[in-house]
Amino acid sequence: MQRLAGKRTLITGAGSGLGRASALRFAQEGAAVLCVDRDAASAESAAAAVREAGGAGVACAADVASEPDAERMVAEAVEAFGGLDVLFANAGIAGVGTGADCTLADWERVLSVNLTGVFLSAKHALRRMIAQGTGGSIVNQASVGGLVGVAGIAPYAAAKAGVIGLTRQLAAEYGPARIRVNALCPGTVPTPLVRETYRERGGYGTGTGETPDETLELQRLRRFPLGRLGEEDDIAYAALFLASDESSWVTGQAWAVDGGMTAV
Ligand code: NAD
Numbered sequence: 266m267q268r269l270a271g272k273r274t275l276i277t278g279a280g281s282g283l284g285r286a287s288a289l290r291f292a293q294e295g296a297a298v299l300c301v302d303r304d305a306a307s308a309e310s311a312a313a314a315v316r317e318a319g320g321a322g323v324a325c326a327a328d329v330a331s332e333p334d335a336e337r338m339v340a341e342a343v344e345a346f347g348g349l350d351v352l353f354a355n356a357g358i359a360g361v362g363t364g365a366d367c368t369l370a371d372w373e374r375v376l377s378v379n380l381t382g383v384f385l386s387a388k389h390a391l392r393r394m395i396a397q398g399t400g401g402s403i404v405n406q407a408s409v410g411g412l413v414g415v416a417g418i419a420p421y422a423a424a425k426a427g428v429i430g431l432t433r434q435l436a437a438e439y440g441p442a443r444i445r446v447n448a449l450c451p452g453t454v455p456t457p458l459v460r461e462t463y464r465e466r467g468g469y470g471t472g473t474g475e476t477p478d479e480t481l482e483l484q485r486l487r488r489f490p491l492g493r494l495g496e497e498d499d500i501a502y503a504a505l506f507l508a509s510d511e512s513s514w515v516t517g518q519a520w521a522v523d524g525g526m527t528a529v
Contacts, residue, residue, distance in 0.1 A: 267295030268509045273346035275299040275338060277329050277386055278356030280307025282456030283406070285314070286497035287353055287504045292320025294505060296351070299342040303328040303356070321346070329356045329382030339389040348397050351508045352390040354383045355406040359458050360421025361465040372420045379424035380431070387435060391444065400443030404507045405432050407448040409523050417471040418462065425450075429519045436517030445516040447507045452523030453484050454495035490525035 278284035280302030288298045292315040302308035305326035315322025323345045327334035342349045360375035394401035411425030432448040460477040468475035469483045485494050503522045521527045
C-alpha cells in the first residue's frame with residue numbers, strides 16, 4: 266500500500282533541493298504532485314522527473330510571494346487533479362544579515378518569500394480544503410533557525426520563527442475542519458540555498474572567512490551529534506510522514522529533523 270495513494274499534493278520550491286526530493290518521494294508513494302517553482306525551467310524539470318519515475322507530475326511557474334500567483338497555483342492543482350489534499354509550503358530563499366546591519370530592503374525581501382509566501386500558500390490551500398470538506402494536511406517548511414538563534418541570518422531566522430507561529434495558529438483555527446498544519450525544522454542539508462547563505466555570511470561565523478565547503482565541515486563536526494550533515498531524503502521522508510494519514514493525530518507541531526542539533 267502506497268503511503269500517499271490518491272493524494273493530490275502541491276509542493277512549492279519543488280525545482281531544487283528539499284522540494285525536488287520531496288516531489289519524487291511523494292510521487293513514489295502514489296501522490297499526484299503539482300511542482301511549483303518561480304523558476305519555470307526547474308518546475309518543469311522536477312515534474313518531468315516525477316513522470317519519469319512513473320508518477321503524475323505537473324509543473325507550475327509561480328512566485329509564492331505574489332497573492333495572484335498563490336491563488337493560481339492552487340487553482341492549477343485543482344484543475345489538474347480535481348482537488349487538493351496536501352500542501353508542502355517549502356519555497357524559501359537565503360536570508361543573511363545581523364540585527365544591526367540588515368537593511369530594511371533585505372529584511373522585507375526575505376520576509377516576503379519565507380513568511381508571507383507560506384501564509385499566502387496556506388491561505389489559498391485552506392480555502393480549497395475547507396470547500397472540499399475532506400480535511401487535509403499542510404506542511405510548512407521552517408528551520409532550526411526558527412527554534413534557536415543562529416548568528417548572521419536575522420531575517421531568515423525571524424521569518425522561520427514566524428512560520429512556526431503561523432503553523433500553531435492555523436492548527437488551532439482549522440483543526441475542527443480536520444486540516445492538520447505542522448512545521449518541519451530541518452538542520453543543515455547542503456543545497457544551493459545553504460551554500461549561498463555561507464558565501465554571503467562569509468563563513469561559519471559572521472565574516473570568519475571559511476569557504477562554504479569548510480563551513481559545512483565545521484558544522485558537521487561541531488553541531489550534529491549524529492556526526493553527519495542532513496541529506497535531502499532525511500527531510501523528504503519527514504515531509505512524507507506529515508503529509509500522510511500516518512500522522513493523522515499530529516497537528517500544530519514544529520518538528521526538528523536535525524541530526525540532534527537542537528537537542529544538545
Ligand atoms: P533550494 O535553493 O535548493 O530550493 C529552493 C527552491 O525554492 C528553488 O527552486 C527556488 O527557485 C524556489 N523559490 C525561491 N523563492 C521562490 C518563490 N518566491 N516562489 C516560488 N519558488 C521559489 O533550497 P532548499 O535548501 O531546498 O530549501 C527549501 C526550503 O527548506 C526553504 O524554505 C529553506 O529555508 C528550508 N530549509 C533548508 C535547509 C537546508 O539546510 N537546506 C534547512 C532548513 C530549512
